Amino acid sequence: MDYVMNFIKGASTTAALLVMGSLSCFARPIIDAKVPVIAVHARRYEFNPSNITLKEGQQVKLVFISDDVTHSLTVKGLGLEVNIKKNHSSEVLLTPSKVGNFVGECSIYCGAGHDRMRIVFHVTK
Numbered sequence: 001m002d003y004v005m006n007f008i009k010g011a012s013t014t015a016a017l018l019v020m021g022s023l024s025c026f027a028r029p030i031i032d033a034k035v036p037v038i039a040v041h042a043r044r045y046e047f048n049p050s051n052i053t054l055k056e057g058q059q060v061k062l063v064f065i066s067d068d069v070t071h072s073l074t075v076k077g078l079g080l081e082v083n084i085k086k087n088h089s090s091e092v093l094l095t096p097s098k099v100g101n102f103v104g105e106c107s108i109y110c111g112a113g114h115d116r117m118r119i120v121f122h123v124t125k
């Protein structure tokens with residue numbers, strides 16, 4: 001009888017661990033869902049939106065989507081550099097650590113208006 005009870009206890013512990021294991025699998029997307037997602041389209045010759053306001057210390061997920069050719073974004077003040085390949089999207093997690101306005105530029109020549117392809121990140125307290 002003791003053997004049977006131990007077997008049942010063991011089985012229920014295993015079942016509980018399996019449930020906890022599957023709950024933790026489901027928990028991950030919920031944690032990710034708390035990170036705000038900002039989609040930014042890159043196209044000749046603009047980033048849209050071209051002004052983004054972020055909070056210092058708050059993590060965001062930036063999703064860059066190229067609507068035409070390959071672009072690249074460099075924001076020196078934020079240590080951000082991301083390739084945005086033609087027909088692809090690129091995701092970056094960013095946690096701004098300082099307040100200010102940070103200008104980003106396209107860093108791959110994409111045509112005659114390349115030099116005016118800018119975006120500004122406004123990081124507030």
Ligand SMILES: [Cu+2]
Nearest residue numbers: 106108110114
């Ligand atoms: Cu460019």
